[in-house]
Amino acid sequence: MSLILVLxxxxxxxxxxxxxxxxxSTVLSGLAEKLFEDEPxxxxxxxxGKQAGPLPGQGHAVAMRGILEALRSRGLxxxxxSVGHRVVHGGERFxxxxxxxxxxxxxxxxxxxxxxxxxxxxxxxxxxxxxxxPGLPHVAVFDTAFHQTxxxxxxxxxxxxxxxxxxxxxxxxxxxxxxxxxxxRAAELLGIPLEHSAFVSAHLGNGCSITAVKxxxxxxxxxxxxxxxxxxxxxxxxxxxxxxxxFLAENLGLSLREVTEVxxxxxxxxxxxxxxxxxxxxxxxxxxGHAGARLALEVFCYRLAKYVAAMCVPLGRLDALIFTGGxxxxxxxxxxxxxxxxxxxxxxxxxxxxxxxxxxxxxPITAEGSPLALVVPTNEELMIAWETRxxxx
Ligand code: ADP
Numbered sequence: 001m002s003l004i005l006v007l008x009x010x011x012x013x014x015x016x017x018x019x020x021x022x023x024x025s026t027v028l029s030g031l032a033e034k035l036f037e038d039e040p041x042x043x044x045x046x047x048x049g050k051q052a053g054p055l056p057g058q059g060h061a062v063a064m065r066g067i068l069e070a071l072r073s074r075g076l077x078x079x080x081x082s083v084g085h086r087v088v089h090g091g092e093r094f095x096x097x098x099x100x101x102x103x104x105x106x107x108x109x110x111x112x113x114x115x116x117x118x119x120x121x122x123x124x125x126x127x128x129x130x131x132x133x134p135g136l137p138h139v140a141v142f143d144t145a146f147h148q149t150x151x152x153x154x155x156x157x158x159x160x161x162x163x164x165x166x167x168x169x170x171x172x173x174x175x176x177x178x179x180x181x182x183x184x185r186a187a188e189l190l191g192i193p194l195e196h197s198a199f200v201s202a203h204l205g206n207g208c209s210i211t212a213v214k215x216x217x218x219x220x221x222x223x224x225x226x227x228x229x230x231x232x233x234x235x236x237x238x239x240x241x242x243x244x245x246x247f248l249a250e251n252l253g254l255s256l257r258e259v260t261e262v263x264x265x266x267x268x269x270x271x272x273x274x275x276x277x278x279x280x281x282x283x284x285x286x287x288x289g290h291a292g293a294r295l296a297l298e299v300f301c302y303r304l305a306k307y308v309a310a311m312c313v314p315l316g317r318l319d320a321l322i323f324t325g326g327x328x329x330x331x332x333x334x335x336x337x338x339x340x341x342x343x344x345x346x347x348x349x350x351x352x353x354x355x356x357x358x359x360x361x362x363x364p365i366t367a368e369g370s371p372l373a374l375v376v377p378t379n380e381e382l383m384i385a386w387e388t389r390x391x392x393x
Contacts, residue, residue, distance in 0.1 A: 001079045003027060004385040005071075005133070008086040009125025011117070012036055014063045018076065021385040027076065029381075032063035042066045046074065060121075064128035083129050083138045084388030086177070086380070087122045088227075089115035090142030091168060097145065097387040100126060100138040108140065114168060114225070139388040146176030149217040154314065157224075171229070173221035175203045179211040180218075181383040182324045182376040187216070189362060189374070190319060198315040200308055203378065204334070205325035206234040206277065210304070212311040219314045222307055228263060231307060232300045234277035237267035239303070272296035279327045279334070301334055305341035312345065320372040321347075323365075329377050330358045335365060339373060346371050 001020060008015040017029040030044040032055060040055040042063065055066045071077040085100070091111040098104055105126060112119045130138055147155075155171040156164060163169040179201045186201075187194040194216040202210045208231040211221040222230025222238075232238045240263065248254045254262070262271075270277035273296035275285055285293035312318055327334055332354045339347045348370040357363050357375045366373045 002081040003076065003079045004388050005067075005080050005083045005129075006086070006381045006384045006388070007083060007125050007129055008381075009060060009121050009128075011121040014060060014067075014125060016067055017381040018071070018080070019381060019385040021382065021389050024379075024382055026381070028070075028074070030067070030070070032066060035059055035063055042070065044070050060124040061128040061131060064125075064132040068132045080133070080136065082388055082392055083133055083136055084384040085122065085126050085129065085138060085140050086143070086384055087126075087140045088118035088143045088174065089172065090140070090144045091172070092148070092170075094140070094142045094145050095148040097139055097141040097391045099391055100130070100140050104140060114172070137392055139391045141177060141384045141387045143174045143176050144172045146180045147171075147173030147211070147218040147221050150219060150221065154220040169225060171221070171224040173209070173211065173218065174223045174227045175207065175209045175211075176218070177380045177383040177387070178203045178324060178378045179209075179213060179221070180216075181380065182322050182378050183213040183216065185362070185376050186320055186322050186374055189376070190372075192319060198317045198319050199322055200311040200315070200318060200320075201322040201324065202231075202304065202308065202328055203325045204231075204304075204323065204327035204331075207236065208233045208238070208304075208325070208327070210307045210311055212314045214315055220311060222311075232272070232296075232303050233268045235265050235268045235270045237263045237271070269296045269300060272299055279331055283331065283333055297334070297337070301337035302341065304334075305338045308338065308342060309345060318345075318371055320364075320374045323373065323375050324378040329360065329375055332358060332365075335373070335375075339366070347373060349373075 003018050003020055006017045012035050014032040018027045028046040032042045034040050036058050040058055041052055042055050043052045055062050087108055089111045091114055093107050108123060182201050183199045186199055187197045199213045201213055207227055209221060209223045212219045228236050230238050245259050248259050273282055273292040275292055276282055282293040282296055286297050308321055323335055335354055336349055339349045348367040350365060350367045354365040357365050360377050362376050364372055364374050
């Protein structure tokens with residue numbers, strides 16, 4: 001067997017999965033968490049179930065050695081052929097997945113100003129893994145790469161040219177692996193060649209973004225320079241008037257750091273509802289009459305419906321609107337509310353199909369004669385494994 005270890009390294013946690021890409025199976029997966037707290041721990045899920053244990057110290061390198069041990073003790077270590085790393089920001093330098101060399105590490109470092117919260121953690125993961133698995137090829141798979149096919153009129157902000165040219169201020173887009181995976185899968189499910197397909201893909205998880213994908217290539221997306229732009233998210237505001245920064249600074253005395261914190265961590269579903277960033281909880285509270293939860297749901301769905309319509313502009317034709325991510329795959333309520341506002345495009349829901357298509361089910365949720373809306377469960381780890389294999393082939 002030739003297994004690929006997929007790593008997704010955050011600032012305080014490290015998610016991993018061991019995949020057999022040719023038959024699309026996950027042999028083992030897990031999470032090293034609380035990496036800088038008193039009791040860091042490793043949770044591993046395999047065929048036998050879930051096991052949790054303490055890690056012998058703090059930090060990413062210790063976590064990586066813990067993962068190595070977990071593989072060794074299960075007799076899997078020898079079967080690992082390569083390592084695929086999720087990297088959030090590849091700037092304009094990385095248009096596709098790339099084998100990691102010292103030069104590539106330096107170029108990922110050069111993208112840190114574009115993703116100061118994410119790229120440093122991704123780099124920690126890369127360094128730790130290269131130390132733990134020195135004999136294996138490592139590949140970086142970028143969240144932004146899939147969107148590098150956007151044309152300038154979609155990625156440029158109406159800002160002075162020098163900000164783009166000298167400082168890289170433009171729209172990059174994120175969730176690329178997910179949008180790429182679900183659009184490929186949708187083309188397969190519908191039996192149409194990817195090169196001739198036209199999809200709008202809505203990835204709705206804790207972070208949310210929507211992408212227009214024409215012929216298998218991203219032509220527009222809702223996230224921008226950072227993952228803050230666009231849709232309403234769990235704790236992120238999505239689109240706001242850029243004048244809000246100055247307003248908050250001048251009238252409330254907030255620093256730039258505090259404004260960034262409010263927009264990233266205290267806004268979105270959480271900010272609107274005053275209750276939670278979790279869609280399940282908001283659905284329950286809204287059903288019980290909680291006004292904040294109801295408003296949060298309405299704003300979330302209305303913003304999303306507006307964006308679906310907008311993303312049809314560059315496509316010309318629509319083969320399907322795709323819902324994915326924790327909310328997209330499970331919330332029939334959100335899907336119903338969104339399609340209910342898209343009568344202008346002819347969308348009509350098929351309620352039973354919509355209610356049934358949850359928990360990992362894929363399939364259509366629209367009525368006969370309506371444009372198609374599909375639920376397609378995402379699998380970012382598998383996409384990263386495929387990309388890793390392709391780069392090394
Ligand atoms: P991440 O972006 O962190 O990977 P997920 O894709 O798992 O997150 O999505 C998390 C979101 O999905 C949360 O808002 C969660 O409430 C929502 N979600 C998961 N299951 C359901 C469900 N059955 N109904 C509604 N929302 C759900």
